[in-house]
Amino acid sequence: MARAQRDTRTLVEQLRDDIIALISDEQLKPGDQLPTEQTLTETFGVSRPALREALKLLEQDAVIRVERGKGRFITAGATVRVERPITVFESVTQMVRRYGYEPSTRVLSTAEVPADEEVAEALRCPVGEPLVRLERLRLNRDVAILYCVDFVRRSLVPGRLYDTDWSGSLVELMGSRGARPVMSTAHASAVLLPEDVAARNDLRDFGPALLITETCFSADGEPVIYALDYHRGDAFSFSFVRK
Amino acid sequence: MARAQRDTRTLVEQLRDDIIALISDEQLKPGDQLPTEQTLTETFGVSRPALREALKLLEQDAVIRVERGKGRFITAGATVRVERPITVFESVTQMVRRYGYEPSTRVLSTAEVPADEEVAEALRCPVGEPLVRLERLRLNRDVAILYCVDFVRRSLVPGRLYDTDWSGSLVELMGSRGARPVMSTAHASAVLLPEDVAARNDLRDFGPALLITETCFSADGEPVIYALDYHRGDAFSFSFVRK
DNA sequence: GTGAGGACACCTGTCTGACAACCTCGAAGC
DNA sequence: GCTTCGAGGTTGTCAGACAGGTGTCCTCAC
Numbered sequence: 364m365a366r367a368q369r370d371t372r373t374l375v376e377q378l379r380d381d382i383i384a385l386i387s388d389e390q391l392k393p394g395d396q397l398p399t400e401q402t403l404t405e406t407f408g409v410s411r412p413a414l415r416e417a418l419k420l421l422e423q424d425a426v427i428r429v430e431r432g433k434g435r436f437i438t439a440g441a442t443v444r445v446e447r448p449i450t451v452f453e454s455v456t457q458m459v460r461r462y463g464y465e466p467s468t469r470v471l472s473t474a475e476v477p478a479d480e481e482v483a484e485a486l487r488c489p490v491g492e493p494l495v496r497l498e499r500l501r502l503n504r505d506v507a508i509l510y511c512v513d514f515v516r517r518s519l520v521p522g523r524l525y526d527t528d529w530s531g532s533l534v535e536l537m538g539s540r541g542a543r544p545v546m547s548t549a550h551a552s553a554v555l556l557p558e559d560v561a562a563r564n565d566l567r568d569f570g571p572a573l574l575i576t577e578t579c580f581s582a583d584g585e586p587v588i589y590a591l592d593y594h595r596g597d598a599f600s601f602s603f604v605r606k
Numbered sequence: 607m608a609r610a611q612r613d614t615r616t617l618v619e620q621l622r623d624d625i626i627a628l629i630s631d632e633q634l635k636p637g638d639q640l641p642t643e644q645t646l647t648e649t650f651g652v653s654r655p656a657l658r659e660a661l662k663l664l665e666q667d668a669v670i671r672v673e674r675g676k677g678r679f680i681t682a683g684a685t686v687r688v689e690r691p692i693t694v695f696e697s698v699t700q701m702v703r704r705y706g707y708e709p710s711t712r713v714l715s716t717a718e719v720p721a722d723e724e725v726a727e728a729l730r731c732p733v734g735e736p737l738v739r740l741e742r743l744r745l746n747r748d749v750a751i752l753y754c755v756d757f758v759r760r761s762l763v764p765g766r767l768y769d770t771d772w773s774g775s776l777v778e779l780m781g782s783r784g785a786r787p788v789m790s791t792a793h794a795s796a797v798l799l800p801e802d803v804a805a806r807n808d809l810r811d812f813g814p815a816l817l818i819t820e821t822c823f824s825a826d827g828e829p830v831i832y833a834l835d836y837h838r839g840d841a842f843s844f845s846f847v848r849k
Numbered sequence: 850g851t852g853a854g855g856a857c858a859c860c861t862g863t864c865t866g867a868c869a870a871c872c873t874c875g876a877a878g879c
Numbered sequence: 880g881c882t883t884c885g886a887g888g889t890t891g892t893c894a895g896a897c898a899g900g901t902g903t904c905c906t907c908a909c
Contacts, residue, residue: 374892375662393827399860410893412655415861416662419618423663425789431861432900439827445791450693452848546668546849548688553796553816553839571814571839573796577848584636584682596796596814603846605695605820606789617863642889653864658890674890675871 374409378417381407383426386441393442397427397435425606440606449601452546452579454534455511455592459501462599464508466501468530471564473497475517475524482514485578485589493517497529500564503598507566510556510593519587533588534579542587544579551575551601556593571596617652621660624650626669629684636685640670640678668849683849692844695789695822697777698754698835702744705842707751709744711773714807716740718760718767725757728821728832736760740772743807746841750809753799753836762830776831777822785830787822794818794844799836814839 382403391397398406404414418435421427425440447461459466478492486494494514501509513533519540520527527536534544554574561567572593579588625646634640641649647657661678664670668683690704702709721735729737737757744752756776762783763770770779777787797817799809815836822831 373890393825401860411895412658413892415655416659419659419662420666423666429861430901432859432902434860437827439789439823439825442827443789443791443823449794450846450848546682546686546847548686548845548847550843550845551692551794551816552843553814553837555814555839571796571798573794573816580682580686582636582682584680584685594796596798600793600795602791602793603693604789604791605693616861644889655865656863672890673872675888676873677889 374413375416375420378407378409378414379420382417382421383441386426386437391437391441393437393439395437397437399434443604443606445602445604448603449549450603452544454532454544455509455590456532456534459509464501464503464598466503466508469500469502470529471498471500473524473529476514478514482589486514486516486586488516495520495524497533499529506595506598507564507569508595508598510560510564510566510569510572512591514589515587533590537581537587542581542585544587545582547577547579549575549577553596554593569593569595573599573601617656618659618663621650621652621657622663625660625664626684629669629680634680634684636680636682638680640680642677686847686849688845688847691846692792693846695787697775697787698744698752698833699775699777702752707744707746707841709746709751712743712745713772714741714743716767716772719757721757725832729757729759729829731759738763738767740776742772749841750807750812751838751841753803753807753809753812753815755834757832758830776833780824780830785824785828787830788825790820790822792818792820796839797836812836812838816842816844 382397385391385406386397397403400411400414400418404411407414418427418429422429425438427435427441428438429435453461474496476494476496478486478488478490478494480490482494483490483492486492493516495517497511497513497515499511499513500507501511515533515537519537519542529536537543552574554572555561556566556569556572561569573596575590575592575594577588577590577592578586579590581587625640629640640646643654643657643661647654650657661670661672665672668681670678670684671681672678696704717739719737719739721729721731721733721737723733725737726733726735729735736759738760740754740756740758742754742756743750744754758776758780762780762785772779780786795817797815798804799812799815804810804812816839818833818835818837820831820833820835821829822833824830
């Protein structure tokens, strides 16, 4: 009862964050014991089930470890955190801005193409399905930092291709069409720009690229965008936690 | 009570997996409603608190979404899964094997070096701290696929450097020293092999490399290994989920 | 004095029952 | 036809209780 209800989050989520704050405040280190359930319920003024749900979340997050009959203990996961990991979904546009770039976008080409096997599998559509293929380049102060190829189902973007503004965030665009991507599966590898692309766009000095091949899904689980993003090697570095 | 107790996992964890199985069995799709708490407690023969803890875990995993007063619904996260994502910690040795390679390891150099600023910050030790610098190459059928540089505190591997077998998994080695890494923070970027390394080891044709810079932590939260792993671009591709 | 055993306190795991807050939808009243 | 109200369904939260594992300390037998 000792708890403000302004917060729209559920009690459990507040509790989870409160406990993290407590670990930080008390400077608890890996191996240290967390206060017992009874103590915590009293400190936070909540019931045991609510507290236990919050603790369970932290346990799944590898922040704490539980030993029956003994107690709960801080693990290494409590100290190992990274800001804005690549595993949090965001649009390429957002990501680029977050890196401090304010890029201009150059639309290299838009075309209606039939789905080949690779794209068809990713977008779960028949081979030959009409798609829009979008080819773009993002430049920061006239330096190309990102070369992107995107595929979306033609049926999701009806109308004439040149009536649409393709220079903004594709995620936003799909969002306005009622199919906003909210998560994705991705693969990362290191490549060079395709030879013809480098030649056509004067990108010989692009250097090694981090290629992220990403299939974006909308809230109803439908694949919406299939994207190949070539990140200039010396312009991007992605972080993540492994546990 | 309808539940086998052989399983050493806690009831909640079994429940979480049971619910995932149920989603799969019933072929529930994103947007579909999950059975209500009451229904689920009856089908699984468990209490509501236990069930709720399991549901909370799935909620955190973005498998389900809850709307108060309405019910729980499947989200895209239920369908979007990836096997063996890069976000699960494992040793480089394990990872390479998982890719189907059976590489030989060539130890290029071992040396005792003082920590420079970059490494000192990662390993949270003073600049100048004595470290072991280990330089290795992994070859698959005589093709170099991975070039690794590792740093560990000298104090963790006492004894003469050449008395230690450095050709195996460094994670295992540290494990036998009581400091087994269990998680890490990592950064990925695309680079070329350092010029001198390529020259010295006849690696001109290595091509673009996916560089993963990783700090590995032991269970007690101490940084144990600082590693630079250059993955040959055409030999590796890492997958992960973003949500 | 010493070692083995048991009683007990402490902790987490699980269950039961209850009430509050929120949503939907239909029926009653206007 | 429209609005209002209320009943029923669903999740959010709480209180209390018992079960089972762990560690400690005391006692008792030797």
